[in-house]
Amino acid sequence: MENQTVISEVLLVGFPGVPEDLHNLVAAVMFLVYLFSLTANGSVICLVTLNVCLHQPMYLVIANLAASNLLFDTVTLPKLIARYWFGSSLIIFKVCIFQMFCVHYLGSIDSFLLMLMAVDRYIAISQPLRYTLIITNKRALSTCFIFWLLAATSTNATIATQASQIVLCGPSPKMINTLFCTHASIMALACTDVTFIRSVSFVSAMVVLLVCLGIIVLSYILIIVEIATSYRSENWRKAFYTCTTHLLVVALYYAPRLFLYIVSSIFNTSVIIIKPEINALLLFLYSVVPHMANPVIYFLRTKEIRQTFAKVLQRVKYRVGHM
Template identity: 35%
Template sequence: MFYTNVTRIKDFFIMGFAGLSQEYYGPVSALLFLLFLAIAVGNIFILVFVKCERSLHKPSYLIFCHLALTDLAFGTITLPKIISKYWFDDGIISFNGCFAQMYFVHFLGATHSFILMVMALDRFIAICAPLRYTVLFTNTTVSVLCGISWFIPASWMVGIVFDALRLPFCNSNIILQCYCDHLTVTVLGCENVREIQVVALGLAMFSLLLPLGFIIFSYFVIIVAVMKMSNSDGRHIRALSTCTPQLLITCLFYMPRCFVYLANNVGFILSDPFRTVVIMLYSLLPSAINPIIYCFKTKDIKENLKKRFLTRKINNSTNKG
């Protein structure tokens, strides 16, 4: 543990939803537990289903698996402690545990953003260069690109967390959030934390805006390319329908984050309770919704699920007969 000459903070206290009456602790913990179950069951199902269905061993579905893995890991890192806070009145997290959680929160968020960029690249090549898609975008290519998406944030996040670790802490040890993130922890430092926060914000903006810029550009080119297609055989609809799941997943990830960043920069002050709710919604709700999008908005997964269901139904009828 890193101790300072100013004080020796051994633990932090997760405040969660500030101002929440104790009578709501039970319902809130139950709601968060159901959210955790939805994230765990949904994303594990996607990982297992794609693994077992050989027909889904394609670049697009490997990307879905990487996204599902980041969603599952993020929910596992953040939800158990806040559930414990409201279920067992245990909001204490160790000093080192808080910084470990901080590392994974930002690492997984940045990784998810870069993998969304890979997903946009997949659709860009599939629609704009369909004849070369199977050559340019193979499973190996996806594995390399997604591997880079995991490696780059993992490396730079070590420096960000290490800088925060070196701060002397002389203020409150109360985390005004449902989990430890860089901003809520570093504001508790008693030195000038502005430089550390600016560096962290710059890297956060890089991991958010670079992928988002590429995604906007790629989908703009895709829409232009689709508009130039002949619509006699319904190619417009088929081409755009292949992008629907990706667009929904991308909007769920980026739009609330952009709202929070823009609100802060234009001087619109969000109250701590409202900010906590918004951050929890954009951090965790997409992780629970994404598996539903994969299953019901993706043709191949939907058809494989139908085949599995019909086969089981026929087998059950045969056994009863």
């Protein structure tokens, strides 16, 4: 058995197998990705916050989702950029645990908010006359606040506490063989039996993902039924068209995640044992890509946000022209 030792630092690998001569390119791409996400999500938050016309339940939820995405990228991408740009691969183990908590915490919030958006769309289509009475700004914000608290006080905190107490073996530093600290990557470093902790984490992730996804799917099944049975089919089709924005976001978020968990379940193995290159790529696809795509989808497919953004640009051009 390997010697047990107190390890204070771990080594962040990033994208496994990337040649050293491509590190600057990877760093530049990740920097542009972070800059784009920061600008796009920040713009959504500012537009919704500062424009009274966008103080509606759906847009308030979108602003919360943008805030979650922005925080996620801020917690993960700067260290990944530093790893490739400056060779700063070491990360303090306690910081790694904190990053892991934030990753799973913000991931849970995304699931909750996407579920809330699906319920909002169902009520808007099935109860159009009573929508403003059922879904108010106060209720939307209160529900978002509850979700932020629920994600923090759920099993995520317990799992992070348990992960911080595991015993690491062998020479220091140990390698986190992916883009950032996740529960699976940290559990792979343990030299003691972590089957229970791993099982609790997996069940917790599945409950959050599948319950939220189940409610999302149910909401859209009910929406389709409403459309099919409505006499005002043309109006309902227009209403359903607006839901495709949300469906695109859901697909980006859930498809790679479910693929990863299904494959790991079929082969009866942990996620981290899947080929590291594929694991890192899938992690990037379902963690970072949606955070860039979401604001673009909202801008392109949401008329009110496009109009607000156009007005802001006109004001900026006017002020610049009169300077």
